Amino acid sequence: MRKSLGISLLFLLLLISSCVPTRKITYLQESKQFKNDSLITFQKVQSPYRLQINDILSIQIKAPFDPELVSMFNVSGDTNAGAQGMQANQGSQGAGLYFNGYTIDQRGDIRVPQLGKIKALGLTLEELRELIEKRLFTEYFKDNANLFVTVRLGGLRYVLTGEVGGKGEQVIFRDQVTIVEAISNGGGVPITGDLTNVRIVRQYPDGVKVHHLDLTQLDVVYSPYYLIQPNDMIIVDPLPQKAIGTGTTGLASFTTIISIFTTLITTLLFVTNL
Template identity: 30%
Template sequence: MKNLFLFSLILFFATSCISNKRITYLQNLPGNDPIDLEEFIPFAEYEKNYILQPFDVVDIDFASADEELTKAFEFQGSRNMRMGMGGMMGGGDMFFLTGYAIDSEGYVELPRLGKIKIGGLNEEQAKTKVQEAINTYFKDDVYVRLRIGGIRFTALGEFSSSGTKTILKHRATIFDALAMSGESNILAKKNKLFLIRQYDGGTKIHQINLNDRALLASPYFFIQNNDILYLEPMNIRQFGRADNLSSSLGLILSVTSSLLVLFALLRGNL
């Protein structure tokens, strides 16, 4: 019985202890050139200008020296609604209610200007296209502002707070997203974060290693609008809540005690 108990304890600690190397961010991993502290790390080449896609929501606003000129090109009360909701609603919800949705063919419909195709363009290109459309109406200068409502992403799997989030920035890192999602659970496979990213006409799945310091120079260090982050659980979850040592120990001791009692009964009947 003593040997069985020792074997059970060894099995428990072998399966429930998690190495720090599996949960520590930004390590110098073997096989990579080490990155020292204070070392300058240039950003990798990545698509800095997000490409607008069908079903995105954009905020489009007009300004002119004569404010009366632009009122006909806005939904009634939308500007006042944005100002009133700015301090009341979190995230980018106000953009969903007051912005303009891009349809499945990439068009956005504006009052009087009609449908303008901006899908497949970045923000600056889309702004120029709307500017050209409104310039046909006025000789006076009318300024167009076009922007997406922050960076929306979805966190799934081993996060403390999963769901769809919005970062009100034009640029955000993968760690901004992790922090907003409650960081990752200790049981997450930090070396296998799946980033599902939408591109013009399709989707790709990228795998990211959060343990690797080389991530700082990766093109996936910055997240983009509509990214999906998915963290798998470690296999150790099969043996109970390994992030809570006391509960896991209670579970394994309970099972071990039952096995010892069963072993004693069987041995006594022989």
């Protein structure tokens, strides 16, 4: 009798522990301090990104009254105000920028036609824009020239790995991307992924740091790491249920444990009857 009771308790314990709770697979759940439909704001302004080696830049130089002069600084040969051609889809955009964009080399420089090498490593986009604009005014354009310089990253590139729908490098052609959007863009997280401890491995001038985010809590929007940065590596670990191998849903767990329980009883009866 006690043996049967013990086996039943063990069966129930395995069934309960093997199921994935809904709270661990639901994004941005409201806590008690938030009311339903309450307005939640998050900090959209973060520390400006500092350019790193291998970043690809899109640099556009426009001067409507000096089209011939502007054409000298065009990489792709397009004479339309120095703008670099952008295709309709993101894949074409990435390929176009790879061949026609400005890549920061191992020394931290970019090479701009006529201007030569420009040190870009460690600068913000705004600082690099001001530097290029200053060089152009000093060496080529008059002070009253209607010069307009735009410097942008060639898409926000990051790496997604771990328990996710799609692994590898991802690119989103926007200036700001949240971590939820970044994960969704890569195929999302399956039911076996742990949303409570998503890691961001981020590069800084002095090294690499790891930041942890709980994407099941709405409070995460207040985190300074809720908006990702270029070259971030986003890692989603699997839940213990996957390692145990008992199933991800209640039905799957129940089916697996019933099979184990049946095998155990059959073995026990066989041994008892020997």
